[in-house]
Amino acid sequence: MGKNYAHSVKDRSEEQWQSLVDHLTQVAELTTFRASPLGLKQAAYAAGLYHDLGKYDPAFQRKLRGEQNRVDHSTAGASVLMASTLSQEAIPREMIAYAILGHHAGLPDRNTSAPSSMGRRLEGYADALHAGWRDDVPQTLPGLSNELMSLLESGRSNENTGAFDISVATRMLFSCLVDADYRDTEAFYAEFDGAKDREWPLxxxxxxxxxxxxxxxxxxxxxxxxxxxxxxxxxxxxxxxxxxxxxxxxxxxxxxxxxxxxxxxxxxxxxxxxxxxxxxxxxxxxxxxxxxxxxxxxxxxxxxxxxxxxxxxxxxxxxxxxxxxxxxxxxxxxxxxxxxxxxxxxxxxxxxxxxxxxxxxxxxxxxxxxxxxxxxxxxxxxxxxxxxxxxxxxxxxxxxxxxxxxxxxxxxxxxxxxxxxxxxxPSGLARRLKRVEIGHGGIMDNTALVSALRGVDQGLVVVNSRAHALDLWREATGLEGLFHLSTRQYAAHRRRILAQIRQRLAQGLPCRVISTSLIEAGVDVSFPMAWRAEAGLDQIVQVAGRVNRNGELLPALGQVTVFTPDGYAPPAEIAGLIGDMARMRAEVEDLQSPEAIQRYFEEVYWRVDAGLDAKGICKSFSLLGNSTNFNFRTVAEQFRMIESGMVPVIIPRDEEAIKAVAQLHEPQISSGQIARILQTHLVTVPPKARERMRACGKGDFVRPDLRADQFFVLGPELDLYAEQTGLLWEDSEYLDLSQSIL
Structure with missing residues (x-):
């Protein structure tokens, strides 16, 4: 058998390529090092040793030498492991197989009908490996079951948690393998181009x-x-x-x-x-x-x-x-x-x-x-x-x-x-730190809200949608010290706006803010008064945390007025929370007490019940006898913290963002490095809105040949982005039409 390689280098002799046995051994050692604190050393070594076994396929070696072909090199190692499974080692070997099958394409499902599932891939695999792989790779892998059992026993796993715990252990094993594979590949290529990620201290x-x-x-x-x-x-x-x-x-x-x-x-x-x-x-x-x-x-x-x-x-x-x-x-x-x-x-x-x-x-x-x-x-x-x-x-x-x-x-x-x-x-703290009274103002339309803001020098209005916030801000235009805050603005821009707000509040200058709920949780501002569109109790209490925050008004209390918006129906989720709050309201004296909050959440969870796992994710990880039934890929597609499916648009408005966008043209700078800079200079929009922007010439992907579809950048004229309103993506077609007429 001739020498087998894991990675080639363009315009370099084969003597400078990375040998396959070196790559497998080094990845096995790196994977083991990462898994040692997790109690998965034996499984990790096996995963690293077998992950690229498919590169012993002569077709893959021809690919490295320039032949245009497609070779699945991730199934072979999983197939060899599964074929040699002893009954008592079945589950840990399946864990390793998930990791190997997924180290390029992602963790698969176990038994679904999808071609990417473990079952379908193993069924369809035809062994084409050169027999000499057995001389390079050990086939004895002892101790896998004992290792897994020790891990589960130390974690007090039981019949209710065992399957989920094993699925998490599989994810951890997968993570160790992917990171080790990347690091070894990076170290090999760094010898030629010097590209290397940052090393952090422990x-x-x-x-x-x-x-x-x-x-x-x-x-x-x-x-x-x-x-x-x-x-x-x-x-x-x-x-x-x-x-x-x-x-x-x-x-x-x-x-x-x-x-x-x-x-x-x-x-x-x-x-x-x-x-x-x-x-x-x-x-x-x-x-x-x-x-x-x-x-x-x-x-x-x-x-x-x-x-x-x-x-x-x-x-x-x-x-x-x-x-x-x-x-x-x-x-x-x-x-x-x-x-x-x-x-x-x-x-x-x-x-x-x-x-x-x-x-x-x-x-x-x-x-x-x-x-x-x-x-x-x-x-x-x-x-x-x-x-x-x-x-x-x-x-x-x-x-x-x-x-x-x-x-x-x-x-x-x-x-x-x-x-x-x-x-x-906590109950005593709530009483001692109480700085706000919460009342109800009934139905209020935008005219009433603008009038309320006009009647105070400093005030905050929080509403339930970006559309309502924008409409209200437009009607309030002309009020001194008026600010609009929403996720239409990129994070670095909001940071500057919040700095201006804090400065005006500290100096006692007029400051009137209209915001979506983004200001509620943790933003360090303090107003004497606030108005909050009806929502759940947790959101209302969080707005109260933006009022008289540091006790500036004591012994007087700040005021939060909860109102029913006229003309803006609450989203369905918030409508349900409003009902939950109404049901528990008569049972508590102080809405801001931990007891009230506990009672409120119990009411919410009682109502939602099965909706606390609406997509059945917990049931997607089970054991069938001595085998796993884990649907990793299906769960990954279903698990979305934000269901809107929004996509990013980069706003090259600040010097930092302009420089980072320019770096997208430089192949030696990693996408991850640039993304870390640009993450505070983007606004997320609906996918169809971004496509309209692109069709109207308002933005495009930068260097898709190098970066694929990662970096969509607003056009240099920035005519869809304004200081107070942020990104008005709805105007892309209108602006395109008006400009063509002009």
Whole structure:
């Protein structure tokens, strides 16, 4: 048998190509290294050793030498493993087979009729491997079942959780393999072109310094005034809880109580005591990810913080060297600030680029800020994933919010939360930190709302849709200090607008803001008054957190007026929450108390019931005798935190964005690197709207030959984007027509 190769190099002799046996051995070792903290060393070694077995096909070797052919090199290793399965090793070998089959095309389903499913691919596989592969690759793989059983026993898996736990273990194995395969390929090609992703320090290396930096930062705040003293007490109490055993925690602190920094202090101390490998801070809205990341960078510096949004994904299933240009973050940074969308959709992903980070999520402290925002149709799958990460994969998870959802033991499929509250006396804190009265203003049309804003120097109106916010802003045009906030504006632009708002509020200047719900959760602003379109109690309480936030009006209270919009029906989901709130309203005295919020969420979950796993995702992972029935690909297609299916449009309006767009033409700069810069310079729009923009010449994909369809950029005239309104994609056809007439 002649020498077999894994990777070729154009215009280089075969002596400089990467040998196949070297690639398999190195990937096996790298996969094992990544899986060691997970308790999956044996399975990981087998996955790495067999993942590219199909490259022993002479047809693949001819392809490397220039023959134009298509060769499936991912099925062979899975087929060899499955064919030699011993009954007691069936499940762990299937886990390895999923990972091998998916390392290019993505994790497959087990038994569906799709051609991509494991069953169909194995049935259709015809062995064409050169027999000499047996001389290079060991065929004895002991200890797989014992290893898996030890993992499940350590995680207290049972008949209710076992199948889901094994599916998560398969995802972790897949992540280790994909990342190892990428890293070895990258290291080989780096010898020729020097392209290489960033290497991050380990959390353990920088944690002592980070704790010192955090303490120094907190020492700057003097405990003067009742609220500052209370925040300091909350921080001290929460940090004392760091010694509790790893697992799931709640942190229930009213808005303004300093829960962001308190949860960060807990995470640092908890990781130091229990050896966690990184800290992941997940935020529900892109509107506040920049704000939180900026706070963390101010404390720790840029070098240890990765900020990862959701909208641009460098994950196309390209072969060979294109994988280097399309590398996604593997979340190896000590501290990751990301969105709930990015976190949970990665955890349920099938694609290699999206799932590559999962093994680095294991062993982390995960803080879920505004935990109540997990979409209800996906609540039970998300809770099952959090439970498995905590029990089996060494994570500690903090559900951090002022409006704690009722996801404990009273909910079927809930988490073990008894005795796991980190805050001191949440009910007492709610009374001591109460700074707002909530009332109802009845039906209000836009004219009434504009009149209400005109009657105050500083006020906030929050409505349920971008369309309503834009209409209301247009009717209010002319009011002094008027601002419009919505996701029509890209994140970096919203950041500047919020800075102007904060400045005007601090200086006592007129400041009237019309916003969608993006301002509700965590945005650090404080108004004397607010109006909120009817919604769920959690949303109303979150708006109350933007009023008299720091007690500026005390002993007086701020005012939040809930109103029924005239002419704007609430979305169906919000209409249901309005009904839930109405049913529980008579049973509570104070809408802002933890008891009221608990009662509200119980009402919501009772009404929704089966809708807490609306797509049956938890049932998509089961065991049939001594075999798995995991539908990874189907679940990945169904699991969408945001159902709208919006697509990104890059706005090259700032110098940073203009420079990054120019770099799209430079092949040596990876798509992942550019995407990280552009993630704060994009607006998401409906797919059909983006197509209209393209048809009308208002934007296009930049370098599709190099970047595929990743980077759609608004045209250089920017006539669809305005300072106050943001992107008016609905106007693309109108502007095209008017310009042609002119």
């Amino acid at each position: 959390l353990a290396q920088v944690l002592p310094q980070m704790i010192t930096q955090f303490d120094t930062h907190m020492d700057q705040f003097q405990p003067t005034g009742e609220i500052n003293a209370l925040r300091r007490d909350i921080l001290s109490h929460v940090r004392r809880g760091a010694g509790m055993a790893p697992g799931v925690f709640t942190l229930t602190v009213p808005t303004g109580g300093g829960k962001t920094l308190a949860s960060l202090g807990f995470a640092l101390d908890h990781a130091s005591l229990h050896g966690h490998r990184r800290i992941i801070y997940a935020i529900p809205f892109t509107s506040i990810i920049d704000q939180t990341a900026a706070v963390f960078r101010d404390i720790f510096g840029q070098q240890n913080i990765l900020e990862h949004h959701s909208a641009i994904e460098a994950d196309k299933n390209h072969e060979g060297r294109d994988k280097l240009r399309l590398a996604m973050e593997d979340w190896a940074a000590p501290v990751v600030v990301t969105t709930n969308v990015q976190l949970f959709e990665s955890l349920f992903a099938a694609r290699p680029g999206r799932a590559r980070k999962l093994h680095n999520i294991a062993g982390s402290v995960i803080i879920l800020d505004e935990a109540q925002t997990i979409p209800r149709p996906l609540l039970l799958p998300c809770l099952a994933m959090l439970d498995s990460l905590a029990r089996v994969f060494g994570c500690s998870i903090v559900l951090c919010t002022a409006t704690q959802p009722a996801v404990g033991e009273t909910l079927k499929g809930g988490l073990a939360l008894a005795g796991r509250e980190l805050a001191p006396d």
